[in-house]
Amino acid sequence: MSETPETPAVAVFRPDDERIADAICLLEDLDADPVADPMLAVEPTDATPRTDADYVVFTSKTGVELVSEAGWEVSGETVCAIGPATADALRREGYAVDIVPEEFTSSGLVATLATEIDGARVEVARSDHGSPVLLDGFEDAGAYVHETILYRLVRPDGSGESAALAATGDLDAVCFTSSLTVEHFLEAAAERGIRAEALEGLTEATVGVIGAPTAETAAARGLDVDVVPDEATFETLARETLEAVRRVDE
Structure with missing residues (x-):
């Protein structure tokens, strides 16, 4: 994408409960357009x-x-x-x-x-x-x-909307919160037959991750990581990722 819109599209992969709802609210408060694509579902033991x-x-x-x-x-x-x-x-x-x-x-x-x-x-x-x-x-x-x-x-059934948007260049940023969200994102892309296209699309997006292990996983799978906040919370990740997105146009 040559120009970042005023309301950037940001993919978030939190579980489909209050965490995804809170993430959506936070991103909206930060003037972003959240793309909610849960990549984790819980199976209790x-x-x-x-x-x-x-x-x-x-x-x-x-x-x-x-x-x-x-x-x-x-x-x-x-x-x-x-x-x-x-x-x-x-x-x-x-x-x-x-x-x-x-x-x-x-x-x-x-x-x-x-x-x-x-x-x-x-x-x-x-x-x-x-x-x-x-x-x-x-x-x-x-x-x-x-x-x-x-x-x-x-990985929940039906996940992968964000991968499809990445493949068409319609994502401005992603916020990965664990190594598994990275892996599941790429699995969902592969399932749709667009893994290479999704990876290519993310080269034009801002990739934010929580923590060094997630950054290492992303890098090992071909993603260029732009943001790794010092504080490992979703709020900090979202804020710093959006700051990075908006710096592109400055």
């Missing part, structure tokens, strides 16, 4: 965190809600949240939050806990697509680590 841990780590709002629905209770564990959204979800469900790292990433949480978990039992409760950074980092710090898969993340 009905598992709950083990009960003999010293630390329990949660990495998502979804995981928190599932353990709350299952009736999980704290019994002396130190409860850790990877970032503020997960911490807020824990508090809404009635759980006290003991630790939130200053850097809202897996490596940030590892750095926060590294000096105090030698010999401790650490339970990581999350999806089936969690980064190995947490498990490896805790083990390197001397912890006994166990992972409980609370849910699986799958």
Whole structure:
């Protein structure tokens, strides 16, 4: 696209619940035209965190809600949240939050806990697509680590509207919130027979991602990443991505 419109079209891939609704509202407030294309759907496993841990780590709002629905209770564990959204979800469900790292990433949480978990039992409760950074980092710090898969993340049927728009040059920006959203976007494009065209279309768009792992996934799959915000929240990602879009015309 040679010129960015006053209301840029921005694809967002959050799950089809209040997260996509909140993302749409935020983008509209930022004078963007949101393209809602959920790339993640949740399949619960009905598992709950083990009960003999010293630390329990949660990495998502979804995981928190599932353990709350299952009736999980704290019994002396130190409860850790990877970032503020997960911490807020824990508090809404009635759980006290003991630790939130200053850097809202897996490596940030590892750095926060590294000096105090030698010999401790650490339970990581999350999806089936969690980064190995947490498990490896805790083990390197001397912890006994166990992972409980609370849910699986799958690509919803019918996803891919954003890929079609990218292929025709009608997307101004994308906001990828995890490595899996990148992978599912490209899977949806391939399913429609337009993977190469979608990738080509994104060379003319602004590509924003949350965190270094997502940036690495995007780069490995042929995307040029333009924005990686220091704060790993969707609001910051959306704001900085739109700032980058609008700088193109300055």
